Amino acid sequence: MPIVTPENILKLLYAYNPWWRDGSVPTEYSKPAKRFAYYEAVKMLQHTEIKRHVILSGARRVGKTTLLFQIVEMLLQQKVEAKNILYISFDHPLLKFCSMDEIMSIYQTNVSADDNYYLFFDEIQYAADWEMWLKVFYDTHPGWRIAATGSASPVLAQGASDSGVGRWSVIHVPTLSFYEYCELTGVSELPKLDNGLKPTALSGLKKPQLNTLMNRLMPLQKHFHRYLTVGGFPELALAKDDYYAQRMLREDVVDKVLKRDIPSLFSVRNAAVLEKVFLYLCFHSSNIINISAMSKELDNTPVVTVLNYIQFLARANLIYISNPVNMDGKKVLKAKPKIYIADAAIRNAVLMLDNVLLDPVEMGMMVETSIYKHLAAFYYRNRTNVGYYRKTSGTEKEIDIVVEFPAGKIITEVKYRENAEIRENDAIVEMANSEKEAIVAALVITKRPEDYGIMPHETKVPVMRVPAHAFLYLLGHAEKVGYLGLR
Template structure:
């Protein structure tokens, strides 16, 4: 690719060089502030997560913030790798050559001179990206790299072994309910009433677990309940919408009717299956993959046996296992293993599987009122999983417990385990939770329609547990 044509493409993708600052939503996800703090360090900031969760929007918001902070616009470069991958794979272009054209022809300086910030969008399309970046970093260029990819952290780790210790990862998942509240409620209400509670509730949950004192969490939850009573109706209205629409930003943050939401999510599913899985995972049997995804959606939060799934779909167990792995790698499905200290038992026993987003699951499976219990458990599980993925302070593992009875979720933090049973619309039977608390000397949480404490079990309304941050 000649330098003039390359410069023209760069100008098209970087309008701020000509004074046209990107117009971005004012609403910023918490990950924005996390990555903003990384701008000054030398690590490569890698943003991963499902498609359509706002990674590109986040990049543009960061660019706008960097320019507002006083950085010269031409010192900020955004590259969509899809635009260059054909020439790169033919050997006609390298990332270094792109950066040199930008530096020499636009900035009028050498690559070694002046501070620069480079954004690579959809980095996973280029298999050798880590090798090229390692070469650039090893020469100590004054460049901060920020990259996004729609493949899983595991895949990015495998393709970036040469950058071990040089990468900081941020995972962007569909919106949690507390983020949707932040978008819709009055800013003063959020800042003064809700925001302080989101962090304190999580801290008190983990402190109560660590010290084996349920009262610590119950007192903080009671405080939250009383503080939010004046806006409880507003919270419930938005929760009911979230329960149906899920958390993909394009759906959750716009006033779309059911048909519009379905249409956009269906297009999203088709794009992921027929583009990402075919091009990146080299899947040829997309029909089986889509059928697996539909079955997981219909049976979200259920224990799914690979052999049974293979029989139902007329496929081999290996095909089912591989396809489920692809779905987890693309952040469409999340798995939960059985609660056990034995690793062998964990991998031997079947997983519980959860669709990543309820709105997505509704498009695939067509939920009705009989599915409300499964939907509620999926929302609670995914909310906790998203916290663990996004917040390094609150690290915990989620599993399920099954003996003679079953418990939906076991949250384990620093060897302490907390049983969580979701009783949304289901008969009130908490014997399994009681058994677990006695066996493991702990306390438990039951998601129900009221806030109260009975001994070592705390009952919490679902919209309150979703305030955990």
């Protein structure tokens, strides 16, 4: 008896699409809180003039599947015919035995003979020849609108660059921002903010305005501390047992990516070495990585293997790679990246760290990781370069995070400590006063809620101190305002 029959596929499709029976999405599938990527995906999927399929790429457990079901729910509310909305997860073993074309043929023959569909393909990287079929579907079925998800960016990005030019776009879904975390967990002290408020323009506020704003944001700091420890994975953020949440993070996110996703998708023969590379990066998160030294410490693993595995980890959404930015006319060495774990809680879970809130060194690493992640996520649609600056000639100086636009740069130094001193000769002060560098904002991220305001240094661009919880919440607010088109 054949494993795959139209009857078996049809049973699976009905199981995946309960709205075909009762016209609604089960409440456990769709959640009320919307991720920022939801608004971007809906806008792209329903654009009336420019047709694009949408691929959502992000780590496991960041809410990509929930996002698809939220779009399905929105379509049903818009009175789209329920049977014209198809959801499939290619993670199911049965679907490995048939092509996307065969599945669509069974669907069209037995469920809906219409040719105006909304198709939702979950974990599309497991579908054979997915990029070819998306190209065919785009070219031959103008009435099909497709949204897909995938946990492996390299495969998705390669498909987008090869076949998907002008046909589909990849939207990155990071872990929850602090703003999204506060909304999702139902924080009661959420302040009402002006839609025109920009976290990079706080230096333009008058002192009474700034005082009022920071007082409104002060109650969020205690929630920020939990956010750092449990991380930005929606299901785990809602869990009451933080210890259990960390265990699930190790097993459901990290282990499956290291032991299943990356080895199967990129033909990694030695998963044990891959795990060692990731563990090394966890220990050295937010630090500049010397690849040669790393190679020696990992039992002389070839440098090219280490570099390949770092790329795989980045494109599987477990780490961020921050490269040096060219500032002050100095040549930079691309070979020395700075590595950030994709979410501070991943590092906590993997290293099984306890009492991190009492360890100032660990807290500094966690906060810098979170600041980098937020800035990278906020500015990725602008195709900006988010890296770091390091001056090695003379006195060694560094700026933690540099957002580089064609017209200028935002420079950010993370000083998450009780006494965050910034001296006149520090790099951020020098660059804020530079005539050659087009600095548009200079920020020092601090710890204490009352540690804010313009620094006394005489600089061309004011150096602004902002508490970490306030900066990240304001950044998330600005992101949501941008997605909703409120400003």
